[in-house]
Amino acid sequence: MKKNVKRYPVAEDPPLSLVSDFEAIYQVPDKATKRAPAVKDFTYAHFRKIADRAPFSLNEWADLLYISERSLHRYAKEDGGFNGLQIERILLLAKLIDIGNEFFGKDGFRQWLHSHPFSLNGAMVQELLSTHTGIQEVIGLLHRMEHGISA
Template identity: 35%
Template sequence: MSGFPSFSKVNNSTDFISVIRSGIPKKALDNLMDNTGITVPEITKIIRTSDRTLRRYAATQKLNPEQSERLIELARLYSRGEEVFGSMEGFKTWMDSAVMALDNKKPKEFLDTSIGIDMLMNELGRIEHGIFA
């Protein structure tokens, strides 16, 4: 997924940890929102901050490690979803649809926790391999 120029030197999980610890610029968050259609109210819930605080960030100001980690998790999820569904639009449609395997909840409802994102990654794997619950 585009929009993460600071990820160009990320080759493995150890590199991701370094990026998380040093923080990701708010500009990367803005790019993720533009690419995925995640709204400001949704992202503030996901990264656990207020709309007002988020607006005060300069584009180059770095998010804290917890927020940076969540941003990387989202980027990886949306990148994987785009790969599995063949397009970002297809994945976004799935994210906004009730899914039987998720107790008829929308996948977007699980973005506020790491376990929820892991569940969605697992579900994408099942979809990719034709396993539907």
């Protein structure tokens, strides 16, 4: 027995040369396009902007950067530049300063730097800022505190 198969008409395919996709335009916010100055462009003026937000004295900055206070005064006078390791340390401390000032306020952050939190095994916070690892540990502690994790 033979079945009758119904045949349906086949629609013609559209021509392949047409493109019907739309173009997506992405805009980057201005805040994201700001970059830190390159190493060769980082001068005392950039440092001063960071230092003004910081709860550190010029003498404390000199200790944190492993240079003399006299060198900082010379950089200020000549608008001189810092070396790469100093710039890296300054930018890392700037990140810490921004987080701390936002969380505690400038005066509260200054007081907290002289405290001995339990989560740091009783070490004074400012003593940890002498090494890269210590700064990272303090930044991590601030992030945990921001999220309500007991510290």
